[in-house]
Amino acid sequence: MKESIVSYWNSGAFRYNSGVERFLKSEKGTAGWKSLFSEYLGTAPLKILDVGTGPGSISIPLASMGHMVTAVDLSDNMLDLARKNAVASNVIVDFRKGDAENLPFDDNTFDAVVNRWVLWTVPDPTSALREWTRVVKPGGRVCIIDGNWYSGRKTFVQKVWKQASRLYISIRERRNAWKNIDPEVIQDLWSTHANRPEDDMVLFQNAGLSDVQVFMDVNQRAFTLGDHLRMGHWGPTFLVMGVKPQILKE
Numbered sequence: 001m002k003e004s005i006v007s008y009w010n011s012g013a014f015r016y017n018s019g020v021e022r023f024l025k026s027e028k029g030t031a032g033w034k035s036l037f038s039e040y041l042g043t044a045p046l047k048i049l050d051v052g053t054g055p056g057s058i059s060i061p062l063a064s065m066g067h068m069v070t071a072v073d074l075s076d077n078m079l080d081l082a083r084k085n086a087v088a089s090n091v092i093v094d095f096r097k098g099d100a101e102n103l104p105f106d107d108n109t110f111d112a113v114v115n116r117w118v119l120w121t122v123p124d125p126t127s128a129l130r131e132w133t134r135v136v137k138p139g140g141r142v143c144i145i146d147g148n149w150y151s152g153r154k155t156f157v158q159k160v161w162k163q164a165s166r167l168y169i170s171i172r173e174r175r176n177a178w179k180n181i182d183p184e185v186i187q188d189l190w191s192t193h194a195n196r197p198e199d200d201m202v203l204f205q206n207a208g209l210s211d212v213q214v215f216m217d218v219n220q221r222a223f224t225l226g227d228h229l230r231m232g233h234w235g236p237t238f239l240v241m242g243v244k245p246q247i248l249k250e
């Protein structure tokens with residue numbers, strides 16, 4: 001399953017990057033995300049790991065805020081694009097090939113582990129959360145941003161909006177926005193059948209994280225009008241955050 005997921009992201013990396021390149025070049029586009037990260041991670045420079053970085057979508061804005069960012073992804077094409085995007089944005093990020101569920105880092109390495117739009121697509125969210133908790137320092141934070149992509153019933157308006165947004169993306173970004181993950185893989189993903197973000201809270205708690213909190217206002221805080229037109233049909237984006245206690249319960 002992991003192979004088909006990674007092969008989907010690898011073959012779709014150039015299409016995905018066309019939206020991310022625009023996003024990274026737009027001060028307005030990144031401003032909301034930077035303010036969100038400042039609020040939830042603070043403004044002091046941190047050692048951050050971005051898991052499933054894609055073309056560097058959030059690791060590059062985080063580096064431009066003064067954080068020391070390491071970022072992993074399993075897709076070589078995504079990593080190549082991320083390195084080019086970092087050069088174009090004039091920031092330094094340590095991009096490495098690595099699996100979200102089996103990270104190439106020692107215990108207690110980072111002040112924070114973050115990711116955006118990744119947890120839904122990993123085969124085993126329990127081992128992913130445990131792994132992210134392992135590499136974060138005691139007192140450090142694990143922070144994910146995600147959405148209910150394929151779970152729950154979609155309203156008629158959402159369904160029509162989704163088709164209209166695909167047409168908009170295909171024209172604006174000159175790519176086929178109807179190309180998607182294999183429906184069988186979508187059915188096999190845990191997130192398709194999950195009740196999110198409630199289930200995410202349980203995953204965080206089971207990984208030993210404390211002070212687990214959910215924030216539902218990411219779209220209002222971070223989306224521009226363009227983002228809203230492209231992605232609003234998916235429904236609310238949520239942020240889940242937890243703190244690693246000094247002594248982790250096994």
Ligand SMILES: C[S@@+](CC[C@H](N)C(=O)[O-])C[C@H]1O[C@@H](n2cnc3c(N)ncnc32)[C@H](O)[C@@H]1O
Nearest residue numbers: 009052053054057073074075078099100116117
């Ligand atoms: C929807 S993209 C999100 C990219 C980026 N975080 C963003 O916010 O735009 C999901 C990314 O997760 C990566 N990914 C999926 N499974 C992974 C795994 N097991 N380990 C590392 N990266 C993974 C994919 O290659 C892809 O780049």
